[in-house]
Amino acid sequence: MIIDVTVNGVQRHLKSRSGDRLVDMLRKELRLSSLNADCLQGRCGKCLVFMDGRIVHSCLIPAFKARGGTILTFEEIAKNPEVNDIEKAFHATHTQPCPFCHTAKTMVIFDLLSRVPLPSEEDIVEALDMVSCPCGDPIGLIQTVKLAAELRNKRKFNREA
């Protein structure tokens, strides 16, 4: 079947087989390398995308459900200056994620900070729970998000001022 969907601002007509998940369709048809089909259980977060403004695990969404929708992937999100703040924070706190969850962690933090500019520790923990990473330092990651929020707010404030 053909699914009409807007991906990263471009209207697409994507082929999909019955049983395909959104992540399969995006990877196969558009070769979007920021996405991975890994656990297929909504735990690892390596398939995160924004669908109609909400961050979702695309492995849990049947491809046909995206019909008429708007999808943003890391390829598009990376153009935002916020991603730079997050990158700097990863470096400063020595929590650079591995290449396989880098985009997922960045997307989750990006989403959190755009909803809650000054997140509490509970907000952070809840958001990061979308990416189950068996190998990172979660305590350092909480510091990363706090620092990214600080950098973001400083940058925005200075600009406004």
Added chain:
Amino acid sequence: MILAQDLPTYSLSTCFKEGIPVFASEQISYRGEALGLILGPDPGSCDELAASARVDCDEEEPEREWESFSSSQIVFHYSAEYGDLDAKFDAASIELKEVYRNGIFDHHYSEPVGALAQWEASKLSVHCATQWPDDLRRHLADVLTVPESDIVVYPTEMGRTLDGKLWYPSLVAAQAAAAAKISGKPVRILYTREEDFLHTTKQARSAVSIRSGSDDQGRLLALDIVILINIGAYNPLASELIYQAVSAITGIYSCPAIRIEAYAIRSNTIPLGAMGSIGATHAFFAIEAHMNNLAQRYAKHPAEIKALNMLKKGQSVFGAPGLSNDIPFARIHRELEQISDYPRKYASYELVKKRDPGCREGIVRGIALTLGYQTGRSFSLQSGGNVYSVEVTLDRDLRLRIKTQAAIGSEPLKTMWRKTAAEILSIQEDHIDFLLPENTHSLPSGPMTLSRGSSLIHALIEKTCRSIQKKRFRESLPISAKARTRPLKTQAVPENLFPGAQLFDSVSWCGTAVEVEIDTLTGIPIPLAVWMVIDAGKIVNQQTALASLRASALSALALCTANDFDPLEAGRKDYMADSGLRMLQLPRIEIEFIEPDRNTAARGIGELPFITIPAAFYSALTQALGLDPRQLPLKGGEILRLLEGS
């Protein structure tokens, strides 16, 4: 389609008597072993073809009762005896014998295994996520009968591997390389997460039996130890696993008479092997659990029994080079007690247990301390296992190129190495690049395990940068310097000791406390907090070290709380279920270093959580339960049954 018969003599033979076939032919050794490859330009069509293929074979019974094994299953055996064991057992006031068991665990690395192989004329290039590019190249040369100099291995970026990618990638790379040679096309093999989870290597299962004899005070007089490690169908590192377990099994304790028998046992399950601290986790868990049991028998506090038996300066086991200093037990213990509030908590949990032995009031908690160590001992038995090298060049534009095969893996490591080089040469960190040597076999490298390789490489980078700095204002740029570690001097090791062992060489000490609560409704043990005090000389970058230790601490806790992987029952749904503690259940983790700014050589610390946490977790669990289950991990249901039966 390529099958075993299309390959002449291909077998990964090094270190494994009968060899590891690249593809199974006569006999399938475990469920999931590759029989061949279906090649094609479209992965989807290959999948469809594979799904329609039929394999006729007779099924074997799974070897579940692996602890009673036949001699044909023994892949490696080590045995040693020291002191007069019988006389010491005769003199003992208390004899205690227990068996401690460890389950199978998945490594939960970030990316499934895979390899891409391509031939150009007689030259082979392989891209592969491997912890040991040198070994992979050696294996490929052996399997494909081509000179090593004709093979270039490009290690790809990896997440944390926990030793899951030491040798298995060699097998996958050999399959890809052989297929590429036959088909004349580049070949890529990439496992799905499910295939990787169900059919590739895991941590080996073990059973350690310890019989101890001790005097009326609780001093150890004799230890009779049998270590069984189930390595599944194949493991070329079986001997290493045994030696690491043997060298850790006496822990930090001294004993005048010891007998050790250790066996690597083959069984018809998936390949099982190293994890975290290779075989040391199994060994430390067993000896620490045994010391706790001993404390209970003497009605003494565990720390008292441990201090009584602790090795002193100059002492060692099996006549190995002795400790050059006393174990900094008192200091580590004091600091650990302070940060964890151990004495108060221990006493109050004991009191609660006395008042409410059946845990009916709902609070079941325990806390325990343990002390362990990590040595600089490396893969001394494997060819090239402890040789590391780097080449560093400072260019005219003040950019620094660091060439090492080990440089590819981890960003945090590169950050640490960059910082050191930048400080010595007073250049900017972002002017430092890590490169793979063009001629990979000119700069050999041992395995990049948790911290073995990285501390050695750090020392080499430090050395080469200092040498460049000395010449820098006398000679014109570019200036290069090369350094490599010296191979271990095995002739210095006493006769009775296993080859390659160097107990207590560049040792890092660590005290760990773990506090655990048991959910009385489900029986699930919940780690509440972990405290670690580490004495490891100079810590080059404390932030990086803390981040990596916290990550390892969580992985080590996951080993204690996860379900035992059952190769027959496991399915894809189990993969993430046990992949670690979720953000929402994070325990508190506090880590302190003793004098981290000391001017000493950097020592490895990455394995300390795997060495000390399972032992401390288990001891805390025994305190909470008032029972001694003698195995890790323990499922909630099993704990409930134990509580109900108590």
